[in-house]
Amino acid sequence: MTNELWQRQLRDGLATMGLAFSEERQQGLLAFLALLNKWNRAYNLTAVRDERAMVSRQLLDSLSILSWVTTDHLLDVGAGGGLPGIPLAIALPERQFTLLDSNGKKTRFLNQCVLELGLKNVQVIHGRAEDCKPEQPFxxxxxxxxxALENLVDWxxxxxxxxxxFLAMKGQFPDDEVAALPAGWQVKSRHSLKVPGADGERHLLVIARADDSQ
Known part of the structure; x- marks a missing residue:
């Protein structure tokens, strides 16, 4: 019953969001959700335990920033259970995604997802953001x-x-965090996200260096 419910919720949610995904990509998203649900019992990957809320809170929420992903290679920091990185990677197979997390259990799960889902466009890094040394910046x-936003730009x-x-996903608009942004950084734009089936506010903050700091 869960799989049928998820299929219906995903199909209806994508339609509401104006996203047209092939059957193959929808099945990929559902396969990821099944893995997340299975591993969550032992690895505590996400606080969402209600299977009826998982499509909305995990898949559709992650996909709500899809139209703002313009790069050929995105870094997802604090990737945790793969949100939003893996749903975005499934939706955009022609682009590259690097998922970074310092928790070994979570990166083991992410590597398992890459293996089982055949995600050729995903790389997983186990480590702290401060210690990451990419060949070129993202x-x-x-x-x-x-x-917090202050830590995000610092780390x-x-x-x-x-x-x-930075594409920073938040719940309620974080006025205090914005006020605490260090000099040299600014909120380039802010967007209210509409996630079918989700309660509460959702926001995307696009953060960049201030013009005079580049």
Whole structure:
């Protein structure tokens, strides 16, 4: 029953969001959700336990920032259970995604997802953002419920290209966090996200270096 429910919720949710996905991509998303649900029991990957809420809170929420992903290679920091990185990677197979997390259990799960789902466009790194040394900086870095904005730019600023931007997913608009952004950083734009079936507010903050700091 769960799989039928998920299929219906995903199909209806994508239609509401104006996203047209092939059957293959929809099945890929559902296969990921099944893995997440299975591993969550032992690995505590996500706080969402209600199977009726998983499509909305995990898949559709992750996909709500799809239209803002413009880079050819996205870094997802604090990737945790693979949200939003893996749903985005399934939706955009022609682009590359690097998922970074310091928790060994979570990166083992992510590597298992890459293997079982055949995700050729996903690389998993186990480590801290401060210790990550990419060959070249990223033009976009996503985060979902990872840390305060001040920490995000402090820990990950060196990983971002000068003209790059953070895609920071938040619940309620974080006025206090925006006010605490260090000098040299600014909220480039803010967007209210509409996630079918989800209660509460959802926001995307696009954060970049201030013009005079580049």
């Amino acid at each position: 033009t976009q870095i996503s985060s979902r419920a990872f840390t 990950c600023g060196d990983l971002l290209a000068n003209e790059g931007e």
